[in-house]
Amino acid sequence: MIAPAVDARGLVKVFERGRRTVWQRLRGEPDRRERFHAVDGIDLTVERGEIFGLLGPNGAGKTTTMKMLATLLIPTDGTIDVLGIDVLARPREVRARLGAMLSGERSLYWKLTGRENLEYFAALYHVPARETRARIDAALGSVKLLDRADDYVERYSTGMRQRLALARALLPDPPLIILDEPTVGLDPQAARDLRDRVRELRSQGRTVLLTTHYMDEADQLCDRVAIIDHGRIVALDTPAALKRTIRAEEVVHLEIGLVDGSAAPADEGAVLERLGRAATVARSERHNGTLAVTAHCSSARDFVPAAFDAARSAGATIRHVEVVPVTLEDVFISLTGRALRE
């Protein structure tokens, strides 16, 4: 039986917040630093040949998880097998089989050319000398950078640097590639281009594990998605199955004015209670005199008139209506009560 690409059990990573000075240590004062669970008991299995996404807001524990898989961090607790190899016991063997892009464009040498960067990393990845040139050309070709290979990296655009970082991850010809926020900071065209490259990796039979806080990216790219929040996986399935958990066909975003001229402000609770009779209020947020509401419903055609009636009867005014299909963001909101951006 072939081992999964990644198998993590009970993964925990605790960091300490705050400082303990040398003086405090010398005086033997108790350690009062706060213990913070960046990853809090994650179980994760990534099958071979799939694109698996870790979706969550900043600080959810995605990068910490990736770094533990990539041997850069030692877990506080739990076990990780990558391609059937114990990460803690045999980290060097794991690194030999793993392509990773964790810190993107910053991890390159800008005063070297793209090819010189890859020559250096090919040696670090123990690529045999006689294969190096062909391997570099193949990696550069797969990210469409062959024609700019001999330019200094400082002259590349951000998207090109990200692609070069991806080419570097391909140098060891790895069966598993991990990508941490691969499209962050890219313009839409460059992001689309990089996603195409990631799909090609899957078509070559490789496994891709990526993190993202872009719901569209996870939806379009991933075969399966784990939604992660506060260091825990709160849902894990295919994007379609996750969206079905919402039990709604459409999502309606409403902007409701609670204050209207000289009249007394409308009661926020009453507005939400009346809206709740016609749909599921997934999230509401008040900002000054405006209430932003996200509602899940089976039919926007039926819900929107009812929402106008509900607002009017509570003394409020609907100022803006937007009807959108269900996204993974809605799944995240329904699970955590917060938006991914918060």
Place this chain on the structure above:
Amino acid sequence: MTLLAADARAFVAAARKELRIWRRYPLFILSLLFWPIVLPATWVLMGQAYSGGGNSRALAAFAERAGTTEVAGFVFVGYAMYMWLSNLLWGPGTALRTEQIRGSLEAVFLTPTSRLVALFAPPVSHLPFSIANFVVMGAVLWLAFGVVLPLGAILEAIVVIAVGIPSMYAIGSLFAASVLRFGEVGPIVQLVRGMFVLACGITFPIAMLPGWAQVGAALLPPTYIVDDIRSVLFRGAGLGGVAIDLALLVAFAALIAVVAVWVFRVLERSARRRGTLGSY
């Protein structure tokens, strides 16, 4: 390809990468010409002024303590050692720190290459600059101060330097290792460099130090290297006369390298536990 051979290739690639990056800053070459001339020349001129411009009694007093009347040669050899030491104390640590700040250290540590490559390869890339310093200083000594060094003595000095290289690089690597845990180690390097300058007889004979400080100096490899180079260049000691010192240097190198590797492993593990590998 065996693992050792693959790591050796990675080692060469890492040193080559450093040199390539240096090459992209051509004005750096000026510093190779400027400082090796200005710094020691200042001290030589000061020494000549204090000794009454070559007064025979003053020179005899100097020779009694330094073992030679060759003031310019004495100072230039001391400064060659100082610049080498500075390169080694700053160089490897700075290289690792730069990788850390740039964000490339994690990318290096994601590869299967031994972590020791990142520790020991950058110092090797500094070797050509140290050799360039030595050559420039030798030329200035000859052209500006009329000191002609015999070829045989120069070759013996090269042997002393070659034997001293491992211990010097082990010292540099020891400092580089601490970058992983503490990040910025500049102030400690400044302190240690100052101690070396004081204790190792860079600009004055060790005999000028108090007895207890001379004992401390005897525990530092640069003391032996600088004194042995002076011995073969100016005192006619020959390699036989410094053989015991050379053996001591080899022992120092082994000891410090073992300590550096151990410290590196401990601090690297600590950094992986605390998540400070990629910290600014």
